[in-house]
Amino acid sequence: MQIATWNVNSLNVRLDHVLAWLEKNPVDALALQETKLTDDKFPVAAIREAGYECVFTGQKTYNGVALITKSAAEDVVTALPDFEDDHKRVIGGTIDGVRVIGVYCPNGQDLDSPKFQYKLAWFDALQAWIEKELQTHDKLVLTGDFNIAPRGEDTYDPDKWEGRILCSPPERAAFTKLLDAGLADCWRLFDEREGRHRFTWWDYRNGGWARNAGLRIDHVLATPSLVDVCSDLKAFVGERGRKRPSDHVPVVGTFNIG
């Protein structure tokens, strides 16, 4: 079973990229972030034509998440429970017995911004919900754009990024707390990577891609029973070099079940 995540930065702009990528890489589940589409505009027909089911929750201009799956998702959730939020950032469903939760975590903007406080509160609510989900789901994958680079080596310049947004101690603590709850960062099972393959995002500005100024902020976290059968975890960095790319690339985990 393959489970993927991709922040597409507008599904309207990136639909052709997504369909072409799925044709080459027919994963069982693909979590999308930043679809930036209201639900009435979601391209259900095109996705069904490609042979996939989908569930989604979106809004105008910002945020928006979806799950594109080979078999239909069950027990679908479209928000964090017990957390008031206008932002559409969460979509979860059970696919062939695996609980798959796709998230678009807040960016935070700056450490002194109200958005940073929102980010930390949002992660608290995510933590509480995941802990609850783990009580009833032995096979669970939490994947998406976390907007956190967990370690210095997950940035192109650890000294420069140390303490900054995406790398600050409270953000990294929030990430570690998810791991402590019983999830593994599957990337680290195959941690010997170099160059572009260390990252999942490159800034559009300042020649980010050209000078490989990237970050690893898109993650696949999984419970131990899935970690045991995880045979690969990789970023499809070639997508960043395409014409009109998203600034994030797809990240795919392979789990040898069923």
Add this chain to the structure above:
DNA sequence: ATGGCTTAGGTGCTAAGA
């Protein structure tokens, strides 16, 4: 190299991203 892109909304610019 704290933004020199890219997106949406709307039609000239602002907001947001990470």
